[in-house]
Amino acid sequence: MTSAKTKGRVATWHRWLGWIMVIPLAGWVVSAAVMTFVTMNAQNGLAGVYRLNPYNSVDLPLSAATVTPDALLTRIKSEYGIDRLFWLRLQSRGPHLWYVAKPTPTSLAMTFDARSGERLDPLPDSLLEVVAGEALIGSSVVGLKDATEYNRYYDVERVPAAWVDVAGAQPARLIISRDEGRTLRRLNIETQRFEWWYRTFHVNQFSANIGLWTTWLYACAVGVLLLTAFGYLLFWWRRPRSSQRQSGNESAAPSHVAQSARARSLHRKLGVVGGGTLSLQLLVGSYLWLSLGPLEDPFRGKTSFNRSWAAGFSTESTLDPPGSVLERVSPNLPKLSRPVQAVEWRMGGSRPIWAITTRLDEVPLVFHSDGTPLDRLPSELAGAMARQEMIGTPAFAYIGSSPQLYMDLNKPIPTYQFRFEDRGKTDVFVSQTTGQIIQRRPQFWRIFTPFLDTHTFAITGSKPIDTLLLAIFLLLVLGMLVTGVIVQLPFIKRKEF
Structure with missing residues (x-):
């Protein structure tokens, strides 16, 4: 007793x-x-609903770039010792033309002025304000604060970024990376309120x-x-x-x-x-x-990153200049009222492909390097491309296809789902258009849902x-x-x- x-x-x-x-x-x-x-x-959960600006504010033809892709590749190899690139993109940003070079699928990007060749990253506040001011329809910048951000797409612990507050038709806080001006997250009033209560009082x-x-x-x-x-x-x-x-x-x-x-x-x-x-x-x-x-x-699948990745294309490659690319694909482009917004050079397995962005709120159109359209990658090829980005290049099985939320566009896009026999038994969702990995979901993630359902x-x-x-x-x-x-x-x- x-x-x-x-x-x-x-x-x-x-x-x-x-x-x-x-x-x-x-x-x-x-x-x-x-x-x-x-x-x-809340519509679309914490991701919110936003109307992205479909076009750059200034109609800049990409052929106005005075720095050629080949000249930039030569510089990247000689000055930075980089032998391969995941992709190279030429895009318009306000009154600017930028080249963005991605050395590996998970590294920070390098940004260069396409007229002067000057390296721009980490992007200063003035350039981030240009990017943020045109991100959402009817919104303009009212404040900017330096920050860092965790992001599942990068192999760095924290991505150099900025919190940019925009007001107008779509008031929001945008978290924008300083490497290429990529929007990492969008927070409307509801998600900002949720985040404050969650971080301060809940965790x-x-x-x-x-x-x-x-x-x-x-x-x-x-x-x-x-x-x-x-x-x-x-x-x-x-x-x-x-x-x-x-x-x-x-x-x-x-x-x-x-x-x-x-x-x-x-x-x-x-x-x-x-x-x-x-x-x-x-x-x-x-x-x-x-x-x-x-x-x-x-949990996010970062431990499955292949940091010895060696695919992509060599910086000693010869790339067609933007004018030639656009001329070759023009017969297969829809009728356009505005200039093409971006051209991206990348590899589709062993073959060069071009990703042509006609609207910033849509997935790009993909073409073979001879100008013929490629509606979607074969699932076998998409799986093989994803395998190069997985540690140990493990075997995989095709699970199926499904739409998955792509944060860059803030909407679902068509993807293939593969399950890899890596240590985390990771499910990988790959864009059917470009072969880019959109989501990694290891077993750790997959068992999360029942716990979340219980908690909520x-x-x-x-x-x-x-x-x-x-x-x-x-x-x-x-x-x-x-x-x-x-x-x-x-x-x-x-x-x-």
Whole structure:
């Protein structure tokens, strides 16, 4: 039989842990409610819905570039010692013409002025403002802040970037890379609000030091688990005596003591029902943050990057100049009211291909180097191209085809799905048009969904019912917190046992 001294110690630990954990718990509950409300009617989830500008603001013919692709390749080899490129792109940006060279599929790009040959990256604020000001229809830049950004497409830990706030028809925050002006993320008002509540109150990430704040987060989670365990012990120990004590003394006790007794009774009942569910949610949430925080690299598939990649084309290659490319493909282009927006030289397996961008909000049109259109890559070729980008070039199996969200265009594009026999058993989604890897989903990612569904109460498949279940749980926890505080108010005198 447990001694009164032990029971008293557990009661003391429960009381002090309750005071310590009340603020983190309240933050988790309130932030969960706010995040659920913010995303209740959000279209396209946290990716949002945006109307991308289809054309550059200045009608610049790409043939106006005075630096030829061959001259640029020679410079890249001689000055930077780079032997191969994943792709080379010529594009218009406001009044500028840029060459963007991608040394490997996952490296930062190199950007050059196509008229002077000057290297531009890391892009200064003035050029990023040009890019951001034309990214969304009807929006203009109102603020810019230097930043770095985690991104699953790059092999660097953090991508040099900027947060650019735009106002107008589509107010948003754009995270734009400084290597080539690529839009890494778009946050509208709802997603910015979600992000603030999520980082500040739900996962307690108050700075970029993930290790420090993850330690704090998990310490809080352990504290709440202990708090719940102590609560169940106290409930078990006190359950035969609670009714006797209340029935004999409550009527004669002062009003504030009676109020405390009622709060204590409600606190125990709520704790019995909600404590176990809260513990399960904390364990699941800890796993989810492990995936999205400290272990994000393997979760996103970065550990499958082939850093010894040696495909692409040689910097000693001879590339057709942009004017010749456009002339050769023009018979097979749709009728255009604006100049071609970009030309990209890349390899489709062992054959050179050209990706012609006629609209910035659409996937490019792909052509063989003789000018004949290539509607889509054969799945065997797309798989073989993706294999070159996988560590160890493992065997793979074709799973099927499906549309997948491509963040650059903020919409789904047709992809092939392959499963590779690498260490992570990674599913890779490859663009049917260019052969570019759009998504890597290792087994670590694939088992994430059931945990996320549990954490968000996506149980029945009916959004109203699931939201109601989540609301009931949050009210249970909030009720536990409020009644626990009332029981422990310092002016209430009581005897524990």
